[in-house]
Amino acid sequence: MSEQETAKGIVQYLNPDGLHRNPAYSQVVVASGSVKTVYVGGQNAVDATGAVVGKGDIRAQAEQVFRNLQIALAAGGASLEHVIKWNVYVMAGQPPQPAFEVFQRVWGNRPNPPLITVLYVSGLANPDYLMELEAVAVVPQ
Numbered sequence: 001m002s003e004q005e006t007a008k009g010i011v012q013y014l015n016p017d018g019l020h021r022n023p024a025y026s027q028v029v030v031a032s033g034s035v036k037t038v039y040v041g042g043q044n045a046v047d048a049t050g051a052v053v054g055k056g057d058i059r060a061q062a063e064q065v066f067r068n069l070q071i072a073l074a075a076g077g078a079s080l081e082h083v084i085k086w087n088v089y090v091m092a093g094q095p096p097q098p099a100f101e102v103f104q105r106v107w108g109n110r111p112n113p114p115l116i117t118v119l120y121v122s123g124l125a126n127p128d129y130l131m132e133l134e135a136v137a138v139v140p141q
Contacts, residue, residue: 009033016075019068020050030076038076038137042089043068044129052128058090059098061130066106073137081110082137088118089132099131 014028015021029039045053045061046068054060073079090096096118107113114135124132 012076014072014075016071018048018071020046020048022050028072028076032141035141036077036139038073038078038082038135038139040069040072040076040135040137042087042132042134043072044124044126044132052126054130055128056130058094058096058130059102062099062102065131065133066102069133069135073135076137076139078137078139080107081112082139083114083135084138085115085136086117087134088116089121089124090118091124091130092120092122094130 010032012030012032013026014030015026016028019027021027025041027041027043029041031037031039043065045064047053047064053064070080073082088099090099124130
């Protein structure tokens, strides 16, 4: 990428290997300039084949969601420590604590925890999904 392209900025839409591919949405959008901002679309508990992992178990689904999130972030040149914002969608009636315990374990002792918005929703794209997580990451250039 030339300096002129970097100064103008570019936007890339990525569907990395290891994540389910769907023609209706992209998995990752990367905007580059003096910093790189990585937008990760809602990750849910599907494996690379599109099979739902952990039906009925929010903890197991949270584990898969974070696996997917880390694959998506890596595809955009980011990692968990670059995340500045989470949007978490939890099916109404589900206990959030098991999913938050997974988050705390995955996040570990990293400094500067991201902004977090948690929403209880009446439904997600698939009735077997118990949660969904989207993220925004900023990577210094």
